[in-house]
Amino acid sequence: MKIGIDKIGFYTPHIYVDMNKLAVARNVEPEKFTIGIGQDKMAVPPITQDSVTLGANAALEIIDQADKEAIDFVIFGTETGIDHSKSGAVYIHHLLGLKPNARCVEVKHACYGATAGIQMAKGHVALNPESKVLVIGSDIARYGLNTGGESTQGAGAVALLISANPRIMTLENNSVSLTADIMDFWRPLYSDKALVDGKFSNEQYISFFQKVWEKYKEETGMDLEDFEAMCYHLPYTKMGLKAMRTVLEDASEEVQERLKEHYRVSTLYNRNVGNIYTGSLYLSLLSLLELNDDIKAGSRIGMFSYGSGAVGEFFSGILEENYKEHLLVKEHKDLFESRKEVTVEEYEQIFEKTLPTDGSNIELDINEDSATICLSGLTDDMRQYVNKMR
Template sequence: MDIGIDKIGFYAPHLYVDMNKLAVSREVEPEKFTIGIGQEKMAVAPITQDTVTLAANAALDILTEADKEKIDFVIFGTETGVDHSKSAGVYIHHLLGMNPWARTVEVKQACYGATAAIQMAKGHIALNPSSKVLVLGADIARYGLKTSGEATQGAGAIAMVISAEPKIMKLEEHSAYLTADVMDFWRPVYSEMALVDGKLSNEQYISFFSKIWGKYKEKSGLALQDFEAICYHLPYTKMGYKALKTVLDETAEETQERLLSNYKISTQYSRNIGNIYTGSLYLALLSLLEQKEDLAAGSRIGLFSYGSGAVGEFFTGILQPNYRNYLNTRQHTELFSARTEVSVSEYEQIFAETLPKDGTSIELDTDQDPAKICLAGMKDHMRQYIHKTK
């Protein structure tokens, strides 16, 4: 039985800041942001968007009523959840009107969370072939204004339906994974901002890829020439390139050129969104699928997932016949074109807007947010969500 990605969608906030202008404001050469780390625009989440609403909006346009009945497991990978106890997925379960006879959980391991969710989903489908699983990956990356990590912030969400006989990508059997206790990136429960050792994190990312790639080759018997493309977790778009180039000498020049060309295509969406943590690998995959129109069915795509702290995994998928018919390319193109640029000062004001820390009731103006699902405020310590089309 084939199991894999049947549907995939994404959502990002309607606001962004231009990285050239941010660099000038921070008295940094713009090329450091646009070339050095490979970012052009950074999605900015208004106070009316959190990880719940981002994920709900990502799922909204890909789910049919039939999907909602078949989905009996909702798994939300995030490292910026909204509650220490209640799963963010439960809010989404309600907002989307999902089948009540469904499990719903939240999983966490930095940027690896959505990959863990996919592997859990595969096991569930293997035992329940007629069911479907909704996998979500949503985050808002915040390091603070004028910090070393500011240029690698972002916000967005990925939603995927995992099922038997998938229409987009069949996930193959072999995978390789690794865990090590590394303090390269973390966010203590008392901190709203992530802490990061940038140099160590870069080193560990590449080290994990090298070790896991070696293990994967042992388990699968495959080599670089067997791949049409390899997609990477992208905290910034140059990161995956640094890892890819460490193994290119294993293969012929023709394969090197193909992998490098397709890698560049896979980074287009992330260049204009920024880091979305748990969803960033799958945003890269979506960019490749939607932007490379001649990517043939039957192509093998490698997927490298890395979550600081640290857990990494390499696994693969095969594109299915007529997979392009099941992508939402037009909607995603419209999402990008409809976004509004904010100035650096406006971005700083938005960044400073936060919910009360003491549970004080507050109403938010959702009229300025074009998203169908928004955070409308807080009342009695409870977040208040609205679905504008219900």
């Protein structure tokens, strides 16, 4: 039985800051951001968006009535959850109007959470072939103003519908994982900003990729020429290329050029959104699938997932016939084109707006937020969400 990705949805906030202008404001050469780390624009989440609303908005564009009847499992991968106890998946379940007889859980392991969710979803569908599982990777990368990590912030979500007989990609069963207890990136419970050892994290990312790739080759007998393209978790778009370059010399020049060109295409969405943690790998996959003009059905796409702390995994998928017909290319083009640029000063003001942590009530103005699903405030320590379509 084929199991894999049947639909893919995506959402990012309606405002962004230009990385050239941010560089100038930080007295940094713009090329350090646009070429050095490979970022052009950074999504800026207003206070009316959090990981729940981003995920719900991403799912909203792909879920129809038939899906609502079939979805019996919602897996919410995030490292920016909004409650230590209640799962964000429950809020999303309600906001989407899914049937009550569905499991809902939140999965956390840094940027690896959505991948873990997909593997769980495959097992569930294997046992329940008529079921569909909604897997969401949604995050807000937040390091702080004038910090070393500021240029790798971002916000957004990718929603994937996992089912039998998928129309976009069948996920192959071969995969290799690796776990090690390291401190390359973390966020203590008392902090709303992440801590990172940047140099160490980059080294570990590359090391994890090399180890899982070598093990994958050993177990499957496959090599680079068996892949049409490879997608990577992208905290910034140059990171995946650094890892890929360490193994490219094993391939012919033709294969190298093909993989590098498809890698470039796979980064275009991420270049204009920034880091979305759990969703970054799948935003890269979406960019590749929607923007390529030559990848045919039957092609194998490799995927490297990395979550600091750390867990890495390499796995693959085969593209289905007419996969392009089931992608929302125009909708995502419109989403990018409709965004509004804010100045660096406006971005800083938005960044500093946070929800009260002392139990105070607050009502938020959602009229300026073009999203269908928004956070409208806090009442008695409970978040209030609004679906404008209801």
